[in-house]
Amino acid sequence: MIGQHRSTQRKPLKDDGDERRLTTDIVDLAKQYGRYGYRRIHSMLDVGWDVSLSVVERIWRREGLKVPRKQPRRRRLWLNDGSCIRLRPERPKHVWSYDFVEDVIHNGRKYRMLNIIDEFTRECLAMVAQSRFRSDDVLAVLADLFVERGPPEYIRSDNGPEFAAKAVRQWLANVGVRTLFIEPGSPWENGYIESFNARLRDELLNGEIFYTLEEVRIITEWWREHYNKVRPHSALGYRPPAPEAIIPSWPFGSAPLRLPPSLASAGASG
Numbered sequence: 001m002i003g004q005h006r007s008t009q010r011k012p013l014k015d016d017g018d019e020r021r022l023t024t025d026i027v028d029l030a031k032q033y034g035r036y037g038y039r040r041i042h043s044m045l046d047v048g049w050d051v052s053l054s055v056v057e058r059i060w061r062r063e064g065l066k067v068p069r070k071q072p073r074r075r076r077l078w079l080n081d082g083s084c085i086r087l088r089p090e091r092p093k094h095v096w097s098y099d100f101v102e103d104v105i106h107n108g109r110k111y112r113m114l115n116i117i118d119e120f121t122r123e124c125l126a127m128v129a130q131s132r133f134r135s136d137d138v139l140a141v142l143a144d145l146f147v148e149r150g151p152p153e154y155i156r157s158d159n160g161p162e163f164a165a166k167a168v169r170q171w172l173a174n175v176g177v178r179t180l181f182i183e184p185g186s187p188w189e190n191g192y193i194e195s196f197n198a199r200l201r202d203e204l205l206n207g208e209i210f211y212t213l214e215e216v217r218i219i220t221e222w223w224r225e226h227y228n229k230v231r232p233h234s235a236l237g238y239r240p241p242a243p244e245a246i247i248p249s250w251p252f253g254s255a256p257l258r259l260p261p262s263l264a265s266a267g268a269s270g
Contacts, residue, residue, distance in 0.1 A: 022049060023059050030065050033231075035203045038065070040231075043238035087154060087180060089120035089192075095180070096125070097156040097193040098163070100133065101200060105210045113220065114141055115200070119156070119192040122233050123241040125149065127224050129216045135165035146175065156180040156190055199227075 022045075029041045036044075038060040042053050089095040098116040105111065112133050116126040128141055155177055157163040164181065172179055182189035204223045210216045232238035 019059070022051060022055075023063065025049070026056060026059055027063060027065070030060075030063075033203075034066070034207070039234065040238060043232040087156075089118075092118060092121050093150065093152045095119045095154045095156055096152040097190055099157065099190065099193045099197060100160070100162075101197050101205070103201075103205050103210075103216075105212065105216065107211075111213055111216060113216075114138065115193065115197060116141075116145065117193055117196050118152075118241075121241050122192070122196075122236060123228050124196065124224050127220050129213060129220060131213065133162055135162050135168050138162050139168060139171055142172075151175050151177045154178050154180050156182070156193070158182055158187070158190060159184055 025045060026038075026041060029044055030036070033041070033044075038057050039053065041060070042051075042056040045051070045056075087095060095118075096116060097119055098114060101113045101115060102110060103113070109131070111129055111131050113127055113129045114133060114137075115124065117124050126141060126145055130137065155172065157179070159181055162168070163179075169179055187194050200220075200223070204220070208219060210219070227240075228242040229240050230243075231240055233241055
């Protein structure tokens, strides 16, 4: 015993069962939310896990999980006094923004989706998919949303004909909503809705094959509920935008909207 070499002595193996279970949970979340990075996955771990971000990052890289590419930086437009042209949201219902996303179903037929968000809370207020949109259709969506939520102080958009139409601008002025149009060719001035559209396309549209417009409405409504109530948002301290919002399901893509007969018939024909 006295002459036994020290290399023959071993410390008892440490039970790494906790790390194996943690690794399993991280990998399961990464499989379920394939476009999320380790920071968002860390915030989504169950309450029972009290681990640091560095531990999750170490396991993330050890398992070879994907780290999303960084977003390129863009210059903003500035006034002569050094202030930014874009109005910053300061409270809920201060500034809303809306924009279209275009995609195709399996047979190659195009559809458009009107997305509306609150820039301060980051909540997605509406996602309405139709085969086409006119200015009257945009007014119908806004009218029902204003009845349900109340009108905002400002609404931001690009200079598309559906948003810049005289009828739309006049109607918004009559209900007391001021319009904010970005400079042509400057989509970064509408950064909140552009970022939302990028997340929608990256996390849902690029990974789904839709066969009908009705399927688009059902799946995008599910994603909207997930985005509002479950998905951690980095700008909100990795909390969802509206975790306590109660939004009933609606088969036409946006819960608080009641589509007029013209839109409903267009969607049925599509």
